[in-house]
Each structure stands twice: as structure tokens, then as C-alpha cells.
Amino acid sequence: MNERYEKLMPHFAQILQLADAVIITDEQHIICCVNRAYERITGYTNEEVVGRKAGILRTKHTPLETYKLMHESLSSGLPWSGIFTNRKRSGELWHSSITITPYEIGQQIYYVGVFRNLEELQRGYYLDEQRVGNLQGSLLKVLAISCEIRDPGIENHLIRVQSLTELLVHRYVEQFRLALPAAYILQIINGSILHDIGKSAIPEGILYKPGSLAPYERTIIEMHPHIGVDILDKINGELDDELFEHEISVAKNIILHHHERWDGTGYPLRLKQLDIPLEARIVTVVDVYDALTTKRPYKEKWTPKAAIEWLLEQKGKQFDPDLVDAFVSLYEDGLLD
Known part of the structure; x- marks a missing residue:
């Protein structure tokens, strides 16, 4: 993790302890860090994804309208919630409910995404x-x-x-x-x-x-x-x-x-x-x-x-x-x- 991202850790340390997957990006949607739950679910380590675009997991199975609504909300400084169908490192699809919240730190905007892996729900199932x-x-x-x-x-x-x-x-x-x-x-x-x-x-x-x-x-x-x-x-x-x-x-x-x-x-x-x-x-x-x-x-x-x-x-x-x-x-x- 480079020096820039290390300076952010005190601000996000508690969030990264969540049991759900967490991904933190900068305003250009470059990944700053992820937590252990994210690593476990996706198969990607923190070192592999830091510095890369958040869209590395993206698939065509998530409707384009979903991304459009997400970008409209975030660009307006508003939080956004929705459903993604992403792809793990192994190639396996996974469905997640995500909430992305903008954070301002030192006049810089960061986005904190918290994923709930729908395949791990104890009851029922999910279809987008x-x-x-x-x-x-x-x-x-x-x-x-x-x-x-x-x-x-x-x-x-x-x-x-x-x-x-x-x-x-x-x-x-x-x-x-x-x-x-x-x-x-x-x-x-x-x-x-x-x-x-x-x-x-x-x-x-x-x-x-x-x-x-x-x-x-x-x-x-x-x-x-x-x-x-x-x-x-x-x-x-x-x-x-x-x-x-x-x-x-x-x-x-x-x-x-x-x-x-x-x-x-x-x-x-x-x-x-x-x-x-x-x-x-x-x-x-x-x-x-x-x-x-x-x-x-x-x-x-x-x-x-x-x-x-x-x-x-x-x-x-x-x-x-x-x-x-x-x-x-x-x-x-x-x-x-």
C-alpha cells in the first residue's frame, strides 16, 4: 500500500472491520483499499486490486441503467444503493447488494462501498x-x-x-x-x-x-x-x-x-x-x-x-x-x- 493510501487508514479503519465486504475508492473510482471480507468473497487480495479501477469485477449481467443511476447519485454527492452481478477472480458470478457513500477528507472525495453477498443469505435466494x-x-x-x-x-x-x-x-x-x-x-x-x-x-x-x-x-x-x-x-x-x-x-x-x-x-x-x-x-x-x-x-x-x-x-x-x-x-x- 503506498503512502497516500496509508494516510487514509485512520479514517476508514473501523469501516474496514465490518463483516461485509468493503471497498474504498477515490473520486476517479480507483481502489484505495478493501477489507478481508472482500478478499474472501472475490478471491482478489488487497495488493492485487489497489490502484486498479473498481470496475474490474464488472459484468454485462448488471443492467447499464444501474450504473447510470449510481453515477448520477454519486456525482450529486448522494449515497446510492443497488444490486450488482459481478465476477470473482475464479470466474464465478456473485450477486451483491451494495451501498456506496461519498466521504470528504481534506477536500478530497472518497467512496465507501459496503457489499452484502446475496449468495450467503441464510434463507431464500436472489434474482436480479x-x-x-x-x-x-x-x-x-x-x-x-x-x-x-x-x-x-x-x-x-x-x-x-x-x-x-x-x-x-x-x-x-x-x-x-x-x-x-x-x-x-x-x-x-x-x-x-x-x-x-x-x-x-x-x-x-x-x-x-x-x-x-x-x-x-x-x-x-x-x-x-x-x-x-x-x-x-x-x-x-x-x-x-x-x-x-x-x-x-x-x-x-x-x-x-x-x-x-x-x-x-x-x-x-x-x-x-x-x-x-x-x-x-x-x-x-x-x-x-x-x-x-x-x-x-x-x-x-x-x-x-x-x-x-x-x-x-x-x-x-x-x-x-x-x-x-x-x-x-x-x-x-x-x-x-
């Missing part, structure tokens, strides 16, 4: 938000496709609806400068693939019937949103998991309300305008667009231009006007090909 989102998305995709396996073409429809939902929700947020939580946006994208899960209980003779439906057949078709919600409720009941129930609440809104209309003439509850959850209004637009532009046994496909013209015609009737505008802008930018 990105991994949770990926797992949720994969599970919901499997569930949706499994329920619709009798129709080989439906898988492509579900995946297209999900891709279009992702495009639309991001364009809508950007165009109208909304501050929607990232977790909510991900729940909309993941949940969109389940929108028609209730159709798995509808007889094929009705579901794929060419031509118009009889009144009783229309009534049966309009039951599928309630059936879809019932399917998710049954799964949740088996799991008895409060976290899962919270995560699928957005998906349930999509399933139940994606056939509601902006003017209140939709089904099953005849909700109108902003009473319809945003996630359902988004999926309504992309579901209709994909249905129109896809050939099915009972219909020919429309051109994208014709489908866009239909959306514009139904703007303020079937669809949220702002969402139609956002979707049309995607078409104009050539992103719907």
Missing part, C-alpha cells in the same frame, strides 16, 4: 430484475403456446403481438414523454403473449368458422377473456405465491380487457376510454393489426397500408387515439415490416 424479467417472459411464453398448441399458426401470432407490443409501448412512452416504471413496461411486454389464452377452451368449430357467427357462437367467443383470467387464477392458486400474483396482474388486465373499445361498446365489461387499463389498450391495437395483416383459414390478409388505414378510421372509436398515433409513427418509420 433483468433475470426475473427474462424468466417470467419465458414462462409466460411457454404457457401461452402450450394452451394454443392445436393451432400451429398461433405461435407466430403470439410472438408477433409481443414484438409489436414492445415496439408500441416504447414508442408511446417516448412520444408522450411518460415516466412508466421499467418493471411495468416489462410486465406489459411479457403479459401480451397471453392475451388470447382463454381461446384454448373455445370449440374449434366456432373459433375457426368461416363467415359470420351465430348469436350463440358469438356469446361463446366473448367468454374467452373470463376463461383466460380463470386459467391464470387456477395456476396462481396452485402456486399460492403472492409475488407471482402481483407479477401476473398486468397480464390478467390484458386478457380480460383487450376486447374493450375506446367508445365503450366492447366486451366483456363495456369499459370505455381511460377506464380500460393502458396495457389492454396497447395490446388491442397490435392484436387487431396483426390479425388483419395475417392470412388465416377464415380470412385473407390485408396489406399493412390497408390495416393502418383501418386503425386510423377506428381511432377514437375502437382504439385509444394516442396509441393509434404512436403505432402509425412506427409504420411511417418502416418498423412494422
